[in-house]
Amino acid sequence: DAGVIQSPRHEVTEMGQEVTLRCKPISGHDYLFWYRQTMMRGLELLIYFNNNVPIDDSGMPEDRFSAKMPNASFSTLKIQPSEPRDSAVYFCASVRLAVSSGANVLTFGAGSRLTVL
């Protein structure tokens, strides 16, 4: 498996523009997480999905942020309009939740570095 694939790896945009970040989870994984990483706040969970359904979006900072998962192999995180304080690295991660004992071990993508000017 190619792992969790994120695109773009780098995005530079101007304030007010729409930004769309994409994620392809590992095939067979039923949970998908979006995280944001900044120097000031560290790693923050934004939202996560189970079987394509959003379960907890309490970490989404504002209404400008939205996330979708139209199918098991694709998710997007959209920021509209973007602001300079949205500059961060955005990570997608996925995991397959086994009913038997064991722990969730997340597999992370390489991240999308967003810079909003």
Place this chain on the structure above:
Amino acid sequence: AQSVTQLDSQVPVFEEAPVELRCNYSSSVSVYLFWYVQYPNQGLQLLLKYLSGSTLVESINGFEAEFNKSQTSFHLRKPSVHISDTAEYFCAVSGPRRPSSASKIIFGSGTRLSIRP
């Protein structure tokens, strides 16, 4: 609810010196504990995990961590570090899984390990 505290934001050490990265957690239920490593410009990768059984767990590259229930700690150690260990290290905790819901993984704020030659 669970929480994780990493007491040191940065740890500078000389090459071949021993290192300890501290992690304390709080939880009202039994937990799983993890250390993830993030190399520069990459996503997080699992370093090691504690599920149950032996309280000392080891990674393939010489790191080890010991689960101490009485002190609610899961400190990461390596007896002799290498330049290639330069990275950010994240301690994480998750509660026991239930078939009906996902257990979110809570990350600490990270410890940046810098190795000096």
